[in-house]
Amino acid sequence: MQTPSYRCALIVGAGRGLSASLAHLFAAHGMRVSLAARDIEKLRALRDAGMQTFACDAAREDDVARLFRDVEAAGGAPDVVVYNASARTRGPFVEIVPADVQRAFTVTAFGAFCVAQQAARRMLPKRHGAILFTGASASIKGYAQSAPFAMAKFALRGLAQSLARELGPQGIHVAHFVIDGGIREPGREPPSPAPDALLDPDAIARTYLHVLQQQRSAWTWEVEMRPWVEKF
């Protein structure tokens, strides 16, 4: 039995270190890589490195539909889709602005729904594809003073788990990554004296790639990653 072979990746919610790390790693493994973000300016370096970039507000259903048509037109439907976008607000519960709850949900979870649905429509007829979601500590633990983010990241995990159960037996690999700790920002000096107390985005990306390479007799649906010194 062979490991799967993916050709074309779409990464939504670019602009953080993780999206760039994924883009470079996937490209190095022979995939065509597209990236989408609301603020396309953030993607300039990746565009300059030869990747296709698209402006898209993932929380807008129409935008997402157009994104998939554009990616498809530019080189074929993606068989790997990664959803990285999120929004958060912190503060005492009684001071949270309700609109921020809506925004956290919309960017973090509703956008993921729209993107996953467009992806699934293209993957299901071929019974081939992978949809990966990026979670956080807040996906499995609701922290004080962080209700909107807990709501949004819990919702994203509920989506991912429901899709793993529904789409897995139809040949689509759905996986959810719990990134439990701070991600090191590229270009910044690593913290000293513990250079690896923050997650290296290149290291995270290698585990995403590994999950893509899993043969379907032994699929993983959820992976936690945290720095060796992180309390949990």
Added chain:
Amino acid sequence: MQTPSYRCALIVGAGRGLSASLAHLFAAHGMRVSLAARDIEKLRALRDAGMQTFACDAAREDDVARLFRDVEAAGGAPDVVVYNASARTRGPFVEIVPADVQRAFTVTAFGAFCVAQQAARRMLPKRHGAILFTGASASIKGYAQSAPFAMAKFALRGLAQSLARELGPQGIHVAHFVIDGGIREPGREPPSPAPDALLDPDAIARTYLHVLQQQRSAWTWEVEMRPWVEKF
């Protein structure tokens, strides 16, 4: 050390058997009971039984603010608030209408946020009160063909857990109830030959009341309930 003493309960999302059971049980234990629902017609029987009823769309921030002012004016701020409202959609993932995802989240989780925030603003100055959320099997397990409900109920649980951590040490008891199974509808014949294969709403209500009666040295934040014959 004494068990807490609550005087005034507000139940939001009335109309199901559980809300009526809670209303009657709380009233029987000496609490003043108010109920709120979008469709106030559903509350007629409870109004006829002497309870105060209010029309309110919990997903509308302004409605919720007005509801709390009205309840307060009618007899004092509630020191127990129960959130029961939810909305769901089922079907193959690729056929789900995105608006139904928004609706499921808004009714099930965003409304809970608005209600809990109004409640917390009144409870925190007194360091006294309880906020109870009604979950479902989908709160802890994302089922196939049910992504919107999984997203919404996971989000509600994230809210409840975040609030338990934030408000508990300030004297507010936050609890989340996972109702894992179907609830028997009042007035309908119980199923035969297993009359208790569906959760009796009166039985559920007794566990809500018990949680309210817990002394704060031994608070429960989450309770699962399921029929004895339910698979889990």
Added chain:
Amino acid sequence: MQTPSYRCALIVGAGRGLSASLAHLFAAHGMRVSLAARDIEKLRALRDAGMQTFACDAAREDDVARLFRDVEAAGGAPDVVVYNASARTRGPFVEIVPADVQRAFTVTAFGAFCVAQQAARRMLPKRHGAILFTGASASIKGYAQSAPFAMAKFALRGLAQSLARELGPQGIHVAHFVIDGGIREPGREPPSPAPDALLDPDAIARTYLHVLQQQRSAWTWEVEMRPWVEKF
């Protein structure tokens, strides 16, 4: 539908505050109460209060069989059995004595198995009874420097969950209580300035009693309890 009615409780692993609180509360609700412990001297106060006490090493299969025969002879088979015994060892992993791992497992989990099996044999023919297990923070979180206790309490939880699935549909209520925090020792001054920062054993006992009173359409299999100020 009625709530269940239990008549005869057996509490194993007495000597801590919780066992005494359970004994007094159950007795006050009309149950005949028996207690068993390795060191029967610890039970003197309860014996003086009119309860039956038995010497028993729950980790010895024969002792447990004899205990049940003796309890039965003295007044009928118990329809409520509570298992409270546990043993623990702390320290750096490399310094743990392997025999302490065996002891933690034997006292905490194997004893629970032996007791539950004797109980189930008597309850199943009547399709009536309840078996309650006392867990701890370590039941759901394996702490550093505490491997033996994590192993033992995780094992106990595995036993409780397996029994809930197997015996529940046969009419036996199996429940597991996660006591997440320190229990206040009776007779000792409560800590100041936070008198309820430790769990009051009487408060815990009331939740055990409530679970016994649940109607079987809405059974709980696991309850966490923790002080309002406890981090979790």
Added chain:
Amino acid sequence: MQTPSYRCALIVGAGRGLSASLAHLFAAHGMRVSLAARDIEKLRALRDAGMQTFACDAAREDDVARLFRDVEAAGGAPDVVVYNASARTRGPFVEIVPADVQRAFTVTAFGAFCVAQQAARRMLPKRHGAILFTGASASIKGYAQSAPFAMAKFALRGLAQSLARELGPQGIHVAHFVIDGGIREPGREPPSPAPDALLDPDAIARTYLHVLQQQRSAWTWEVEMRPWVEKF
């Protein structure tokens, strides 16, 4: 930052397909591989392939101490240790023989403790090494008619989690693998018409290897794997 480099693996509990797959994969990646089992005859094929094999009853503390001395003498202390041994019993709870509970725990969890302790003593001074534990569906779900295995596998998970928290910050990577489904036996025809409805041990082994290759800024402590068609 580099990925770790391991040189010498010891696999305990050999004889199943997974141990052989791990041995071959680790060897192909340049590691010296030793295997230990109670029944050394099972290891003949691996010995013939050039690997070192040792007879050892992992549930006997002295045997395990000797095993580590022998492995060390033969080529240096292992910096990767995998624990695969387990024992189970199925059947109605009231018919389980208590000795089988002890055996399931001893082989599955106590042996893992003894092996991990010997391993940790050698790894901690170098702040380098990895200890991997093989779990099962029963590690996270206690099934009916399977109390002994649930107790043993829950205990193993408690051990693994405690060690991850204690040893991780000291540079030892501890990971627990939940193998959720049947493993295909090598040499047997795969089931038809679903050749990948059972986990391929070679596929599982690749995920173990990936976890070993994780850089320590992004360590995983637990991975679930299941066939694409498995219900969960």
